Structure formats: C-alpha cells, structure tokens
Amino acid sequence: LKAFFEPQGIAVIGVSTRDDTKPGNIILENLLKLGRADVYGVTRGGGRTTAAGREVELYPSVEAIPTAVDLAVIAIPAERAPSATALTRPWYRLPPRSKTRAWSKKRSVARCTCA
Numbered sequence: 001l002k003a004f005f006e007p008q009g010i011a012v013i014g015v016s017t018r019d020d021t022k023p024g025n026i027i028l029e030n031l032l033k034l035g036r037a038d039v040y041g042v043t044r045g046g047g048r049t050t051a052a053g054r055e056v057e058l059y060p061s062v063e064a065i066p067t068a069v070d071l072a073v074i075a076i077p078a079e080r081a082p083s084a085t086a087l088t089r090p091w092y093r094l095p096p097r098s099k100t101r102a103w104s105k106k107r108s109v110a111r112c113t114c115a
Helices: 023-033 078-088
Strands: 010-013 039-042 047-051 054-059 071-074 101-105 111-114
Touching: 010 023, 023 039, 023 047, 023 054
Parallel strands: 010 039, 010 071, 039 054
Antiparallel strands: 047 054, 101 111
C-alpha cells in the first residue's frame, strides 16, 4: 500500500490543454501546489498546459512518462473511462479470468492484490 499512500510518481489522466476548470487540471494544480515535483499530466495527443503558475508538459500516455509512476488518478467522464486503459497500458494488467483482482505494474515492483 506504500505506492498508494506514498507514491513516487503520480500520473493525472484527463488533463485538458484548453480548459483549466476540468477535474484533471484542478487535481494536477493542487498536487503541484503541494510541492510535488513528480506529478505528470496525461491527455491524448500530449501537449502543454499551465498549472500552479507554470507551464507543464502533458504526455500522450502513462508509458510516455520518462520516469516510473506509482499512482494514476483517472479524471475523465465515466463514459470515457474504458478508454483510459489505452492510456495506461502496459503500466498495469488484470490477469484474464482471475477470481481476485491482482494488479501489477511492469515498471515497478509494487503490487496490490484486491479482494
């Protein structure tokens, strides 16, 4: 659970390049205001936005982030949530037909098994 409570990298999926009132932008800005230097915005196509008074690079996927990420915050509308998996692959995987949800990250050794 350390990766959840003390992440060493946070990806915020759903940051807008045009509308800074979107939930992803607000979450990104708040994490930056807390002094986190390991926060990365993710949006399809990548780009740049302004958050916490500075310009921030946005990545087209979690895999494109140059460092390991322990936690992803998905801040997109529910109807688009299934498409978020395309932005996170191969960062996590759910074993096929598993009776328990065993999430594992390929880029890190942290694992969490959920009942």
